[in-house]
Amino acid sequence: MRNITSDWIFPISSKPIKNGLVSVDESGEIIYVGEMDKTTDADLLEKYTGVICPGFVNTHCHLELSHLKERIPEKVGMTDFLFKVMLERERKEAEILSNIKDKEKEMIDNGIVAVVDIVNTDFTFAQKAKKNIYYYTFVEVFGFDPRLAYTRYTEGVELKWKFNEMKIGSGSLTPHATYSLSDDLFKMVMNDLPSPNNYTIHNQESWEEDEFFRTKSGGFTEFYDSLGIKTDHFTATGKSPLQSILRYFNREDKLLLVHNTFTNKEDIEFIKESDIDVWWSFCPKANLYITNKLPDFKIFKSEDDKITIGTDSLASNDTLSILEELKIIRREEKSIDFQNLLKWATLNGAKYLGVDEKFGSIVKGKHPGLNLIEDIDQDPVNLTQSSRVKVLC
Ligand SMILES: [Zn+2]
Numbered sequence: 001m002r003n004i005t006s007d008w009i010f011p012i013s014s015k016p017i018k019n020g021l022v023s024v025d026e027s028g029e030i031i032y033v034g035e036m037d038k039t040t041d042a043d044l045l046e047k048y049t050g051v052i053c054p055g056f057v058n059t060h061c062h063l064e065l066s067h068l069k070e071r072i073p074e075k076v077g078m079t080d081f082l083f084k085v086m087l088e089r090e091r092k093e094a095e096i097l098s099n100i101k102d103k104e105k106e107m108i109d110n111g112i113v114a115v116v117d118i119v120n121t122d123f124t125f126a127q128k129a130k131k132n133i134y135y136y137t138f139v140e141v142f143g144f145d146p147r148l149a150y151t152r153y154t155e156g157v158e159l160k161w162k163f164n165e166m167k168i169g170s171g172s173l174t175p176h177a178t179y180s181l182s183d184d185l186f187k188m189v190m191n192d193l194p195s196p197n198n199y200t201i202h203n204q205e206s207w208e209e210d211e212f213f214r215t216k217s218g219g220f221t222e223f224y225d226s227l228g229i230k231t232d233h234f235t236a237t238g239k240s241p242l243q244s245i246l247r248y249f250n251r252e253d254k255l256l257l258v259h260n261t262f263t264n265k266e267d268i269e270f271i272k273e274s275d276i277d278v279w280w281s282f283c284p285k286a287n288l289y290i291t292n293k294l295p296d297f298k299i300f301k302s303e304d305d306k307i308t309i310g311t312d313s314l315a316s317n318d319t320l321s322i323l324e325e326l327k328i329i330r331r332e333e334k335s336i337d338f339q340n341l342l343k344w345a346t347l348n349g350a351k352y353l354g355v356d357e358k359f360g361s362i363v364k365g366k367h368p369g370l371n372l373i374e375d376i377d378q379d380p381v382n383l384t385q386s387s388r389v390k391v392l393c
Pocket of ligand 1: 118
């Protein structure tokens with residue numbers, strides 16, 4: 001058994017403990033967390049400077065795109081980014097697989113214990129079968145041409161079957177983005193499993209997405225035109241993308257909205273009036289990489305128990321690190337409490353996935369992993385731009 005202490009322990013589900021003690025057994029199970037136990041032999045105590053928190057939950061990643069690091073230019077905007085990914089993603093299989101392995105290791109070294117991972121291919125399946133990290137895999141389905149709806153749906157189902165056969169954790173189909181499915185395809189994906197179910201979707205990542213739904217103009221009409229994809233079947237809704245697509249989801253579905261860069265107060269109010277269990281995933285470094293714009297974090301105050309953090313893929317990031325994402329939010333919005341930031345990065349994601357009996361908080365009987373965050377501000381305790389993470393167990 002290991003007895004570990006540091007300046008602060010943040011169990012997340014309870015108040016931070018100054019100079020507290022956490023004891024773990026060889027399997028990583030928490031045996032004790034609380035005030036320093038005076039009977040603990042000082043010689044057997046591991047002492048650290050910094051903050052101890054649970055392992056991080058990454059709620060948005062595309063591990064299969066890891067080979068695209070530094071291949072896509074920054075700040076080119078959403079539609080140019082999508083073009084570039086389409087052009088660059090084909091590589092030799094060996095190169096794709098070795099990058100998947102290396103970047104999973106990077107996530108582990110950065111204290112990530114659970115990942116919501118999006119796939120279009122089976123490239124990550126063999127690595128996931130090693131169970132180094134807990135994965136929830138979403139098979140992402142897209143296709144704006146309604147004539148291709150059934151083909152796209154069955155391709156998704158076949159990939160899901162392959163995934164299920166390998167018994168590598170939970171997984172299901174999910175729609176890719178607000179703007180990338182025909183009405184028919186959206187309905188097929190949503191009818192694939194009985195409700196309630198977990199879903200995730202790229203939401204309001206760019207201004208062009210908003211223009212497309214409100215007035216059927218701008219970057220996405222040009223994008224589809226240039227790909228020869230007809231948009232005749234689509235009519236502008238006059239509403240925001242989020243308000244336009246929420247009708248596809250059933251009551252009590254757990255829907256994780258990713259990015260939310262252009263989400264506004266009215267959208268949040270609209271969601272509150274629906275019965276859909278909406279969660280949020282912020283991926284600020286990818287937002288800076290693609291559109292150079294961040295969500296207005298202040299307007300999400302009421303959503304504090306539903307906010308989670310993702311890294312997105314290395315096509316739009318230089319690292320798979322939840323701590324690096326938190327540093328961007330800390331720099332942008334000083335009013336967010338440190339305990340809340342850590343909750344977004346740990347417990348909230350575990351709750352969205354329904355794995356909070358194991359992950360997300362330092363509680364007796366759980367196996368959450370323990371991260372040490374070094375180089376912090378002490379009074380009040382918070383991240384600095386040079387904070388780093390070290391995995392303790
Ligand atoms: Zn994504």
